[in-house]
Every structure is written in structure tokens, then in C-alpha cells.
Amino acid sequence: MSGSVSADELAGLGAGAARARRSRFIDRGFRSMTLLLGLALIGLLVYMLIDLTAGAWRTFEQFGLHFFVGTTWNPVRGREEFGALPFIFGTAVTSFLAVIIAVPVGVGLALFLNQVRGALANPLAVFIDILAAIPSIVYGLWGLFVLRPFFDSTVEPFLASTIGKVPIVGALFSGKTQGPDMFTAGVILAIMILPIITAVSREVIAVVPRDLREAALALGATRWESVRIAVLPYARNGIVGATMLGLGRALGETIAVAMVIGNVPKIGWSLLAPAATIPSWIASSFREASSVGLHRSALLALAVTLVIWSFLLALVSRVLVRKTEEQIGEPVGDEPVSVARLGAGG
Amino acid sequence: MTMASTLEPVRGARRAKDIAYRVSLWLCVAIAMATLGVIALYVLARGINALSVNFFTKEPASQLHPEQGGIVQSFIGTGMIVGIAALIAIPLGLLTAVYLAEYGKGRTASAIRLVSQVLLSTPSIVAGAFIWTVVVVAFGNFSAFAGGLALVVLMWPIVARATEEVLRLVPQELREGSLALGLPRWKTILRVVVPAAGAGILTAVMLAVARALGETAPILLTALGNDYINTDPLKPTDAVPLRIYADARTPIEALHTIAWGGALVLLLAVLLLSIGARVLSVRQQKRLA
Numbered sequence: 001m002s003g004s005v006s007a008d009e010l011a012g013l014g015a016g017a018a019r020a021r022r023s024r025f026i027d028r029g030f031r032s033m034t035l036l037l038g039l040a041l042i043g044l045l046v047y048m049l050i051d052l053t054a055g056a057w058r059t060f061e062q063f064g065l066h067f068f069v070g071t072t073w074n075p076v077r078g079r080e081e082f083g084a085l086p087f088i089f090g091t092a093v094t095s096f097l098a099v100i101i102a103v104p105v106g107v108g109l110a111l112f113l114n115q116v117r118g119a120l121a122n123p124l125a126v127f128i129d130i131l132a133a134i135p136s137i138v139y140g141l142w143g144l145f146v147l148r149p150f151f152d153s154t155v156e157p158f159l160a161s162t163i164g165k166v167p168i169v170g171a172l173f174s175g176k177t178q179g180p181d182m183f184t185a186g187v188i189l190a191i192m193i194l195p196i197i198t199a200v201s202r203e204v205i206a207v208v209p210r211d212l213r214e215a216a217l218a219l220g221a222t223r224w225e226s227v228r229i230a231v232l233p234y235a236r237n238g239i240v241g242a243t244m245l246g247l248g249r250a251l252g253e254t255i256a257v258a259m260v261i262g263n264v265p266k267i268g269w270s271l272l273a274p275a276a277t278i279p280s281w282i283a284s285s286f287r288e289a290s291s292v293g294l295h296r297s298a299l300l301a302l303a304v305t306l307v308i309w310s311f312l313l314a315l316v317s318r319v320l321v322r323k324t325e326e327q328i329g330e331p332v333g334d335e336p337v338s339v340a341r342l343g344a345g346g
Numbered sequence: 347m348t349m350a351s352t353l354e355p356v357r358g359a360r361r362a363k364d365i366a367y368r369v370s371l372w373l374c375v376a377i378a379m380a381t382l383g384v385i386a387l388y389v390l391a392r393g394i395n396a397l398s399v400n401f402f403t404k405e406p407a408s409q410l411h412p413e414q415g416g417i418v419q420s421f422i423g424t425g426m427i428v429g430i431a432a433l434i435a436i437p438l439g440l441l442t443a444v445y446l447a448e449y450g451k452g453r454t455a456s457a458i459r460l461v462s463q464v465l466l467s468t469p470s471i472v473a474g475a476f477i478w479t480v481v482v483v484a485f486g487n488f489s490a491f492a493g494g495l496a497l498v499v500l501m502w503p504i505v506a507r508a509t510e511e512v513l514r515l516v517p518q519e520l521r522e523g524s525l526a527l528g529l530p531r532w533k534t535i536l537r538v539v540v541p542a543a544g545a546g547i548l549t550a551v552m553l554a555v556a557r558a559l560g561e562t563a564p565i566l567l568t569a570l571g572n573d574y575i576n577t578d579p580l581k582p583t584d585a586v587p588l589r590i591y592a593d594a595r596t597p598i599e600a601l602h603t604i605a606w607g608g609a610l611v612l613l614l615a616v617l618l619l620s621i622g623a624r625v626l627s628v629r630q631q632k633r634l635a
Contacts, residue, residue: 023530024530026530026532027530027531027532030531030532030535031445031449031531031532033441034441034442034444034445034448034449035445035449035454037438037441037442037445038442038445038446038450038454038455038458039454039458040438041438041442041458041461041462041465041502041503041506042457042458042461044465044499044502045461045464045465048472048473048476048499051476051479051480052472052475052476052479055479104374105374105377105378106374108370108371108373108374108375109374109375109378111371112371112372112374112375115371124375124379126621126624127378127379127382128378129620129624130382130617130620130621131378131381131382133556133560133616133617133620134385134560134613134616135559135560135561135562135587135612135613135616136560136561136562136563137560137562137587137590137591137609137612138385138389138560138590138609138612138613139385140562140591140594141389141590141594141605141606141609142385142388142389142609144594145392145594145602145606146384146388191381194378198378220356222356222360222361222363222364222367223364223367223368224363224364224366224367224368225360225363225364227367245467248467251469252468252469252470252471252472253469254469254470254471254562254563255562255563255566255587255591259591259594259595279469279471279563282471282475282567283471283563283566283567286475286478286566286567287570290478290482290483296479296483299475300475300479303471303472303475303476306469306471306472307468307469307472310467310468310469310472311464311467311468313467314463314464314467318463
């Protein structure tokens with residue numbers, strides 16, 4: 001190359017610079033666009049919260065705290081009264097029942113999955129993923145036509161004639177065993193939240209240092225002792241976190257519960273009585289409420305109550321899993337995104 | 347346990363507890379497997395009776411001969427509602443993921459991540475109630491479009507989060523190589539990073555679609571359902587989950603069978619998608635590892 005630069009080359013350089021400028025412009029535009037969409041996601045959540053709260057405002061204004069403790073729900077025009085306690089009660093009882101059943105089984109599965117590696121662990125994990133993938137309407141259908149008749153004819157009479165006869169505790173299983181009830185709903189919910197509890201517990205247990213367990217085993221501990229001494233104390237916070245997450249899922253579950261619980265806004269001791277949950281009630285009465293202002297507002301107030309609840313639970317669960325991470329000094333959850341983690345019932 | 351022979355054998359209460367522990371682990375496994383097995387078998391056994399040509403090609407028949415009818419309007423409706431949702435949510439989710447994985451550092455990115463986490467843990471009926479007020483009540487009618495929007499609220503964070511994780515798996519060297527060759531950032535992302543993550547992105551999309559297919563509550567509050575074929579996205583529209591819900595609540599035996607048929611088809615579709623997604627993601631991880 002000679003020292004001088006030809007006109008052609010200069011033009012080429014100019015064009016190159018222009019292209020670089022244009023390219024940088026596109027680059028910045030592309031980045032801004034993706035950023036904008038990310039911000040739009042935040043906007044969506046904020047808008048959703050504002051919209052729901054604004055819609056619910058009339059109810060909160062008119063009934064105040066009474067909305068949360070009132071037991072009458074009457075949408076008849078002119079005599080409107082909206083108290084959400086029966087739904088709060090139904091939601092709490094069924095979700096709590098679900099957690100009581102699902103947590104021991106889920107933690108057991110998680111321990112099992114961490115112990116057996118290889119041949120059995122993988123298919124089992126796939127099975128649990130499948131359990132998570134089953135749509136809630138399918139659980140509902142099965143609950144309505146298979147589980148409920150089975151419970152009515154066999155399980156519930158048995159519980160009523162055994163535990164039902166015990167003083168105090170017996171009140172939980174008293175009354176007639178036929179028909180829709182909270183117990184069936186709780187069991188369906190337990191099946192539905194089993195995968196998430198298993199998945200999260202498994203991740204938490206997986207990061208407990210193995211050498212601790214091995215040391216316990218080397219010192220002559222039995223398997224159970226090694227788990228009790230060297231696994232559960234470390235995983236405890238994480239397991240509680242998993243429980244909260246499961247509870248959050250159970251609270252928001254709609255269709256499967258709506259199909260087996262009977263949708264009766266009543267508060268009572270017996271698990272064998274029908275009830276209603278917040279989501280099941282919204283799903284069963286939104287139609288009449290579409291054109292009626294105050295009734296609609298009351299349903300939105302129920303939705304807001306649900307949102308607050310699920311946010312609090314998600315928050316607590318996050319904090320607890322974090323705590324486990326700090327304790328162990330390793331991040332929890334390097335699992336790929338799976339069905340169990342992403343599915344939240346409908 | 348050959349080593350144990352040289353040690354003091356474990357006896358008494360300690361041994362009993364250990365055995366109880368092992369047995370209860372197996373019991374947990376048995377419970378989970380049995381539940382899954384029973385549900386799958388029932389859906390298969392009862393649903394298969396409903397499958398016929400009419401089931402896939404006809405609208406519901408009259409009350410007199412409900413067994414001769416089908417649920418073609420639900421298939422079309424599900425296609426429309428999930429299609430609308432996918433059309434909107436997939437691009438939005440992908441580009442959000444690109445921001446999080448490729449540009450996002452610092453507060454904005456972690457805020458977006460937190461928000462998608464929050465949206466993921468929001469009960470789906472809340473998304474339904476939200477679209478119910480802003481679209482259905484505001485415009486005065488239930489519609490496939492509203493149903494699609496409710497599903498967008500659920501799918502967007504799923505696609506964003508799952509895709510972000512996949513994009514992160516793409517080796518840094520690929521990006522550096524492409525940038526070193528003079529490709530601008532946006533081209534590097536669209537021509538190099540995204541294709542490299544291809545199968546993984548497909549996985550994310552499949553998971554999101556599988557989830558959307560089975561959702562009932564959000565589309566109940568927005569699309570409502572319909573006994574007839576409807577192709578106008580601005581009118582009430584049926585969907586397979588809505589049909590199952592409606593048919594199951596009637597006292598008519600033949601309609602229950604149809605509901606089981608719908609459940610079988612739905613379950614097969616959802617399982618194919620989620621198992622397919624799992625296979626793809628395992629393969630992708632092996633390829634990138």
C-alpha cells in the first residue's frame with residue numbers, strides 16, 4: 001500500500017463510518033426496545049394492582065374492616081352487605097389441610113430423590129413433573145366424579161365413626177358425610193401442591209453439604225439419624241419456605257376447588273361440611289356481578305385480599321430460602337426451569 | 347453394608363426408627379405414584395368412550411341426544427384464545443428475556459426479575475379478575491380476545507423467565523467471537539445468541555403454551571364459554587376447559603362422558619408439550635455443557 005489514500009478508499013471509509021453510526025443507532029434502539037418491554041412488565045403488575053384496588057375501593061370505603069370480619073354476603077340490590085369471613089375461612093382451612101397432608105409426603109419424596117441417584121430418581125422426578133403439569137380442571141373433574149363419591153361412601157364415614165367420636169377433635173369430622181365438603185377440597189389441593197413442595201424441598205436438601213451427612217454416617221449414625229442430625233436442621237428454613245409456596249398455590253387454586261367444595265358461604269367446625277373459598281366464590285358469582293357496581297366491587301375486594309395473601313406468602317418463602325442459602329453459603333436452586341416451578345393452578 | 351459387620355450392629359429403638367424412616371420414604375413414593383396412576387387411568391378409561399368423529403367435528407347436540415354431539419367449538423375456541431395469547435406473549439416474553447440476559451444489570455433488571463417472580467406466584471384467577479374489569483366490564487362483553495389477554499398476563503413472565511435462563515446458558519465466547527468479527531450487538535443477539543439457544547427457547551414457549559391450554563379460571567372470567575362455534579374474537583368463546591367445567595356440572599350422564607373426553611384430549615396435549623419440553627431442555631443442556 002502506498003502512503004497516499006485514494007478517493008475511493010476515503011469514500012469507503014466514510015460509508016463505513018456511516019454504517020457504524022447507523023448500526024450504533026439500531027443497537028441503541030434495540031436495547032431501548034427490550035428495556036421498554038421489561039418496564040412494561042413492571043407496568044402491567046402496577047396497573048393490575050392499581051386497577052383491582054381502585055375497583056375494590058367502594059367496598060372498602062363502605063364496609064371498612066367489616067368486610068374482613070362480616071359473615072353475611074348479600075348482593076341483593078338495596079340490601080347489600082358484603083362480609084368476606086366465610087371465604088377467608090374456607091380458603092384458610094382447605095389450604096391448611098392441603099399443606100398438612102402434602103408437606104410430609106413432599107419432604108419424604110425430596111429426601112428419597114436426594115438419596116437414590118441414578119436409575120430410579122430420574123423417572124420419579126419426571127412423574128412428579130407430570131403431576132405438576134395436569135391442568136386444574138382435570139383434577140377437578142376427577143375430584144368430582146371419582147374422589148368425592150369414594151370419600152362419601154368410604155373414607156368419610158370411616159373418619160366420622162372413628163376420629164369423629166373422639167371428644168373435641170371429633171368436631172372436625174362430624175355431621176353428614178355425603179355431598180361436597182372442605183375435606184375433599186383439601187385432599188385435591190394437597191395432590192396439586194405436592195410437586196412444588198417436593199421440587200423446592202429437593203433443591204434445598206440438595207445444597208446441604210454432603211460431607212456432614214457422610215460424617216454422621218461414618219460415626220455410626222443410621223440413615224434416619226444422619227438425616228435428622230445433618231440434613232433437616234440445615235434444610236428446615238427452606239422446607240418452611242417450600243411450605244409457604246405450597247400454601248400460596250393452594251390459596252389461589254380455583255376450578256378444582258370450586259368443583260368439589262359446594263360453594264356455600266358458611267363457617268363451621270366440621271371438615272365434612274360444604275364451604276366456599278375466595279377464588280371459588282369469585283368464579284361462581286362473577287357473572288351476576290358483571291353489571292352490578294357494588295357486587296362487582298366486592299368481588300374485586302376478594303381478589304385484592306387474595307393478592308395480599310399470596311404476596312405475603314411468596315415474600316416469606318423467599319426470605320426463608322435465602323436464609324438457607326446464607327446458612328449454607330451456596331445458592332439454592334440451580335435446577336432448570338421446570339413445570340413444577342412454573343405452574344400455578346387455575 | 348459389608349462394613350457394618352465390623353461395627354456394633356444397630357439394634358432396638360434406633361433400628362426400629364431407621365426402618366420406619368425408610369419405609370415411610372417408600373410410602374411417600376408409593377402415594378405419589380398411585381395418585382398419578384389412578385388419575386391417569388380414570389381419565390383414559392372414561393375419556394376414551396367419548397372420542398368419536400362427532401366429538402371432534404360437531405357442536406353440542408340437543409338435550410335429547412347429547413351423546414351425538416361434539417365439542418368442536420371448544421377446540422376452535424381454545425385455538426383462538428391460546429393463539430391470541432401466544433401471539434402477544436411470546437414476542438413480549440422473548441424480548442424481555444433478551445433485556446434481562448443480554449443487557450440487564452443492576453437495579454432495573456432485578457426489579458423486572460422480581461416483578462416476573464411476583465406475577466408467577468399471583469393466582470391465575472387474579473389475572474382473570476383484572477382483565478374482567480379492564481376489558482370485559484369496560485367494553486360490555488366477554489370475548490376470546492379478553493381470554494387471550496388474561497393468558498398473556500400468565501404467559502409473559504413464564505416465557506421471560508424460562509428464556510432468560512436459556513440465554514444465560516449460551517457460552518460467552520460465542521458472543522465475543524461475533525462481536526470481534528464486527529457484528530453489532532443487536533445482530534449478535536438475534537443472529538448468534540438466539541439461534542444458539544433455539545431449542546431452549548422452544549422449550550420455554552412449549553411450557554408456557556402447555557400452561558395456558560389448561561387454564562380455566564382466567565378464561566372463565568373473560569371468554570365465558572359458548573355452545574356454538576364462534577370465530578369472532580370479540581364475542582364470547584368456548585374452550586376445552588370451559589366445556590369440561592360446564593358439562594361436569596350438568597346432571598346429564600352423556601355430557602359427563604363428553605367432559606371426560608375433553609379432559610383426556612387436554613391432558614394428552616398438555617403432557618405431550620411438557621414432556622417434549624423436558625426432553626428438549628435436557629438435550630439442549632447436554633449440547634451446551
